[in-house]
Amino acid sequence: xxxxxxxxxxxxxxxxxxxxxxxxxxxxxxxxxxxxxxxxxxxxxxxxxxxxxxxxxxxxxxxxxxxxxxxxxxxxxxxxxxxxxxxxxxxxxxxxxxxxxxxxxxxxxxxxxxxxxxxxxxxxxxxxxxxxxxxxxxxxxxxxxxxxxxxxxxxxxxxxxxxxxxxxxxxxxxxxxxxxxxxxxxxxxxxxxxxxxxxxxxxxxxxxxxxxxxxxxxxxxxxxxxxxxxxxxxxxxxxxxxxxxxxxxxxxxxxxxxxxxxxxxxxxxxxxxxxxxxxxxxxxxxxxxxxxxxxxxxxxxxxxxxxxxxxxxxxxxxxxxxxxxxxxxxxxxxxxxxxxxxxxxxxxxxxxxxxxxxxxxxxxxxxxxxxxxxxxxxxxxxxxxxxxxxxxxxxxxxxxxxxxxxxxxxxxxxxxxxxxxxxxxxxxxxxxxxxxxxxxxxxxxxxxxxxxxxxxxx
Amino acid sequence: xxxxxxxxxxxxxxxxxxxxxxxxxxxxxxxxxxxxxxxxxxxxxxxxxxxxxxxxxxxxxxxxxxxxxxxxxxxxxxxxxxxxxxxxxxxxxxxxx
Numbered sequence: 001x002x003x004x005x006x007x008x009x010x011x012x013x014x015x016x017x018x019x020x021x022x023x024x025x026x027x028x029x030x031x032x033x034x035x036x037x038x039x040x041x042x043x044x045x046x047x048x049x050x051x052x053x054x055x056x057x058x059x060x061x062x063x064x065x066x067x068x069x070x071x072x073x074x075x076x077x078x079x080x081x082x083x084x085x086x087x088x089x090x091x092x093x094x095x096x097x098x099x100x101x102x103x104x105x106x107x108x109x110x111x112x113x114x115x116x117x118x119x120x121x122x123x124x125x126x127x128x129x130x131x132x133x134x135x136x137x138x139x140x141x142x143x144x145x146x147x148x149x150x151x152x153x154x155x156x157x158x159x160x161x162x163x164x165x166x167x168x169x170x171x172x173x174x175x176x177x178x179x180x181x182x183x184x185x186x187x188x189x190x191x192x193x194x195x196x197x198x199x200x201x202x203x204x205x206x207x208x209x210x211x212x213x214x215x216x217x218x219x220x221x222x223x224x225x226x227x228x229x230x231x232x233x234x235x236x237x238x239x240x241x242x243x244x245x246x247x248x249x250x251x252x253x254x255x256x257x258x259x260x261x262x263x264x265x266x267x268x269x270x271x272x273x274x275x276x277x278x279x280x281x282x283x284x285x286x287x288x289x290x291x292x293x294x295x296x297x298x299x300x301x302x303x304x305x306x307x308x309x310x311x312x313x314x315x316x317x318x319x320x321x322x323x324x325x326x327x328x329x330x331x332x333x334x335x336x337x338x339x340x341x342x343x344x345x346x347x348x349x350x351x352x353x354x355x356x357x358x359x360x361x362x363x364x365x366x367x368x369x370x371x372x373x374x375x376x377x378x379x380x381x382x383x384x385x386x387x388x389x390x391x392x393x394x395x396x397x398x399x400x401x402x403x404x405x406x407x408x409x410x411x412x413x414x415x416x417x418x419x420x421x422x423x424x425x426x427x428x429x430x431x432x433x434x435x436x437x438x439x440x441x442x443x444x445x446x447x448x449x450x451x452x453x454x455x456x457x458x
Numbered sequence: 459x460x461x462x463x464x465x466x467x468x469x470x471x472x473x474x475x476x477x478x479x480x481x482x483x484x485x486x487x488x489x490x491x492x493x494x495x496x497x498x499x500x501x502x503x504x505x506x507x508x509x510x511x512x513x514x515x516x517x518x519x520x521x522x523x524x525x526x527x528x529x530x531x532x533x534x535x536x537x538x539x540x541x542x543x544x545x546x547x548x549x550x551x552x553x554x555x
Contacts, residue, residue, distance in 0.1 A: 017497050018474055024493045024539075025482040031543040034493050038536040041500050048506050055510045057518060064509070064522040068529020075530075076537035081545075087538055088492045091499075095531035099501045101524035105508040105517050117461075212487075215495050222501045223471075227464060229504050235464065236471050241498045243475025248482075248491055255484045345487035354545040364484075 006051040009043060010233035016040025017237050021244050044233055081351060082311040085344040086143035089211045092218055093136025099221040100129030100188065106228050107184060119179065121224045123172045126184065127191045129221040132214045134195030139207050139214070142199075143343055149207075152200040161197045168194050203399075208344045209252050209260070216245025255339040284420070287438040289447060292379075292414055293454035295438070299376035299412075301332040303368060305405055306352065308342045309382010309418065313444035316355035319381060322452050323361070329455075335361055336368040336378070336405050338386035365405060372409035380407060381416045382444050388429045397427055413437045416447050492539040499532025 016036050023033015048055075055061060072091075079087045103125035110118065141147045154160075171187040202210050219241025226234025253260045296302060304323060310316060323333045335357065341348045352362060363371075372378065380387055391402045407413050408431055415432060417439060431437055440447050482490060505524035512518040 013500075017500075018478060020493060020497065021475070021478045021490070024490045025479050025486065027483070027486060030486060030489055031540065034489070034496075034536060034539045034543060037493060037497055038540075041497070041502075041532055041536070044500055044503050045506070048503060052507075052510055055506070057509055057512060060518065060522055061506055061509050061525060064525035065529050068526045069533055071526070072530035072532075072534030073537055076534040076541065079538065079541075084492075084538065084542065085488075087534075088488075088495055091492075091531050091535045091538070092495045094527040095495065095498050095501060095535075098505055098524045098527035098531060099498075101520050101527070102501060102504045102508050105512065105521045105524065108517050108520075109508065109511060109513065212491050215491055215498070219494070219498045222498045222504070223468065225501065225504050229507055231503065231507070232467060234500065234504055235467055237497055237500045239468050239471035240475040240478075241494045243472045244479040245475075245491070245494055247476055247479050248487065248494070251479075251482065251484075252487055255487070339484040339487075344491075346485045347488060349485045350488065350542055350545045 001047075001051045006047060007232065009047045010231070013040040013044035014233055014236035014240075016043075017240055021240060081354070082308070082343070083144070085208065085211070085342075085347070086140045088344075089136045089139045089143060089214075092211065092215045093133045093140065096129045096132025096136065096214070096218040096221060098129075099218060099225055100126050100133065100191075102225050103129065103221075103228065104184065104188070106225070108181065112179060114179065116176065118228050119176050121227045123175050123187065125221045125224045125228070126188055127168060127172060128217050128224075130188050130191035131195035131198065132218045132221065134192040135199040135210070135214050138196055138199040139202075139211055142202075142207055149203075151203040157197075157201065161194070164190065164194045164197055208340065209249060211344075212245060212249040212252055213260075216242050216249060219243075219245050252340075252345050255345060282433050284432055285435070285438050287414075287440055289440065289450035290454045291438065292440055292451050293458055295377055295412055295414065296326060296331070296379075296451070296455060297329065297458045299326075299331055301334075301371075301375045302326060302377045302379065303334050303336045303363075303372065303375050303407070303410065305336045305338070305378060305380045305383050305387060305407060306341060306348050307338075307381060307383020307386060308347075309416070309444050311342055311347065311351050312382065313446075315381065315445035315448050316351050316357075318445050318448040318452065320352070320355045320357050322448055322455070323357070325452060325455055333361065334363045334368060334371075336365070336407075337362050338365055338383070338405050340402075341383055341386050365403060369406050372406050375410040377412045377414060378407035378410035379414045379416065381448070382418075384417075384429055385427065387431065388427060389431055390427055390429070393430075399427060407431070408434065411436065415439045416444050417441060418443065489539055489542045492535060492542060496532055496535025496539055499528055499535050502528035502532050504528075 017040050020033045020037030023029040103122045107122045142149050168190045171190050174183040175187050219238050223235050223238025326333050337348050339345050387405050387407045389408055390397050391399045391404045505528045509521035512521050
C-alpha cells in the first residue's frame with residue numbers, strides 16, 4: 001500500500017468522525033452516527049497494520065490490543081445505567097493518559113533530533129493529557145462516591161493551585177530548553193498534580209460539565225500528538241473533539257444556568273456553608289403509601305419529577321406503571337425533566353425511554369415550570385438538588401443560580417426519599433420541612449410498588 | 459508536513475466541530491459527549507505507530523501501556539454510547555404493547 005492510499009483511507013476515517021458527530025446531534029440518526037464513528041476508528045486502526053506491514057513488535061501490539069479489549073468491552077457492556085457517567089469519565093481519563101504516553105515515547109525516540117515545534121507540541125500533550133487523566137480519575141471518584149462529592153476547599157487552596165500552575169509552566173520551559181528525560185518526568189508529575197487540584201474544588205452538581213471540558217482537552221492533546229506523529233487523521237479527529245467538546249461544555253453550562261468560569265472557580269470564592277443549622281432535628285411530615293395514593297386519587301394534575309434515586313432503585317418501570325394507572329383514572333400526568341437530573345444531562349430521558357415512557361409525557365423544565373401553579377401533586381422521586389429552592393433564595397450556596405423545577409408552587413409535594421440525607425451537592429433542602437410536603441421514606445421502587453397497589457384498591 | 463497545511467486543517471476542523479454540534483437538544487448531551495469521547499480514542503493509531511518504532515524496552519513498555527489505555531477508551535467508548543442510544547429506540551415497541 002502506498003502513502004497516498006494510506007492518507008486517503010485516513011481522510012475517509014476523518015469524514016466518518018464528522019458524520020458521527022453530526023449523527024449524534026439528532027435523536028433519529030444518533031445510533032447510526034455512533035456506528036459510523038466506530039467504523040472509522042476501526043478502519044483507521046486496521047489500515048496501519050497493512051500499511052506498515054510487518055509491524056515491529058507485532059506480537060506485543062496485538063497482545064496489548066487484546067488486553068484493552070478484555071478490559072474495555074465488558075466494562076462498557078456490564079455497567080449499570082446509574083454508573084454510566086463515571087465510566088465515561090474513566091474512559092476519557094485513560095484516553096488522556098494514552099495521549100500523554102504516546103507523546104513521551106515519541107519524545108524519547110526523537111531525542112535530540114526533535115525540532116522546537118515538536119517539543120512544544122509534546123509538552124502540550126504531556127501537560128494536558130496528564131491533567132485530563134488525573135482530573136478524570138477525581139471526577140470518577142466523586143461520582144462513584146469513593147470520596148466526598150462536596151467541593152474540597154482548603155485554606156490557601158487558590159495559592160497552591162496557582163503555584164502548581166506556575167510550576168507546570170516553568171517545567172514546560174525547562175523541557176523545551178534542556179530536552180532531557182528528567183524535566184519531562186517532572187513536568188508529567190506536576191501536571192498530574194495540577195489535574196487533581198483543578199477538579200477537587202468542583203462541587204458535585206457541576207461534575208458533568210468538568211467531564212465534558214476534560215473530554216475537549218483530551219481531544220486537543222490527540223490533535224497535538226497528530227502533529228508530532230505526522231498524522232492528519234489524528235489532527236482532524238482531535239480537533240473535532242476539542243471543538244465540539246468545547247461547544248458541548250458551554251451548552252451544558254447554559255442548561256444548568258452557570259457560567260463556565262463560575263463552575264470552575266466558583267468553589268474558591270464560595271463561603272463555607274452554614275452547617276450548624278442543618279444539624280438540628282426538625283419535624284417533617286411523613287406519610288404512608290396509602291396517604292400518597294389517596295392524595296393522587298383526588299388530584300387532577302400530577303407532575304412526576306425523577307432524579308438519581310429513581311435510577312439507583314431501577315424504578316423506571318414502576319413509575320411508568322403508576323403513571324399509566326393515574327392516566328386511566330383520568331388524571332393529567334406529566335414528567336418534569338430537569339436537564340441535569342441524575343448524574344449527567346439527559347440521564348432521566350435515557351432512563352425513562354428504557355421503560356418506554358411516551359415521549360410526549362416528558363416535559364422540559366421551561367415547559368413544566370409555569371404549570372406547577374395548576375398542579376395538585378408534584379411527586380419528587382429521588383431528586384433533591386434540582387428542586388431545591390435554595391438555588392433561588394440563598395446566594396452563596398453552591399447551587400445558587402441553577403434553574404430548578406419549581407415544585408414548591410404545586411398544591412402538594414410528595415418526596416420519595418431513602419433518608420433525610422441531602423442531595424449530591426450536599427445542601428439542605430428547606431422544601432422537606434414545608435407543611436405541604438409529605439415524605440415517603442424507603443427505596444423508590446418498593447415505595448412506588450406499594451403506592452400502585454394502594455391506588456388500585458381505591 | 460507543511461506547517462501551513464497543518465494550520466489550515468486545524469482551523470477548518472475547529473469550524474466543522476463547532477458547526478456539527480451547535481444545535482443539539484439537552485437529551486442528547488450525554489450520548490454526544492460519550493461518542494466524542496470514543497472518537498478521541500483514535501489516539502490508538504498514534505500508540506501503535508510509536509510501538510512500531512520503539513527502540514528501547516522503556517519505549518516499548520510505555521507505548522504498550524498507551525495501546526491498552528487507548529483501546530479501552532475507543533472500544534469501550536463506542537460500546538457504551540451504543541448502549542445509551544439503544545434506550546432511545548424501541549418507542550414503537552412501547553406503542554404496540
